[in-house]
Amino acid sequence: MFVRIVKLSFAEENIATFLANFETVKFKIRNFKGNQLLELYQDKTNPNVFFTYSYWDNESDLENYRNSDLFKGVWAKTKPLFNAKPEAWSVDKLASLK
Incomplete structure (x- = not known):
């Protein structure tokens, strides 16, 4: 198992849109084959910054998710909302x- 951490920064006016979309897709992401955990955090000092933590059985499961229609749909709705380039580890x- 390994952990994927993604830092997301949004324009203030886009936060509500991001959160609403996350609500609609979070269980789909969590139930994707190989995903063991999905968490969303918001920075206490900079509320425009969010982090997702997801636990995956193996790297191929994450890659399958990243190549899925689910991810492509999530990304298409999320990408225009950023105010900085996302970072991932x-x-x-x-x-x-x-």
Whole structure:
């Protein structure tokens, strides 16, 4: 399993549109083959900045999602809302304490 972290920055007037679209697709993304977890965070000091954390069984599952019609539709609606280029990292979780 690995974690995909994506930083998204939106123009203030586009935040509500982004959140509404996320509401409509979040369960589809979460239920995509190989996805184990999907979380959305909003930065406390800069409310225009969001982060998604998603856990994937393997890199091919993420690539299948990124090449899917679902992702293409999500991206088509999300991309015009950005005010900065999104950033993404694929990382291995080394420790998790609860």
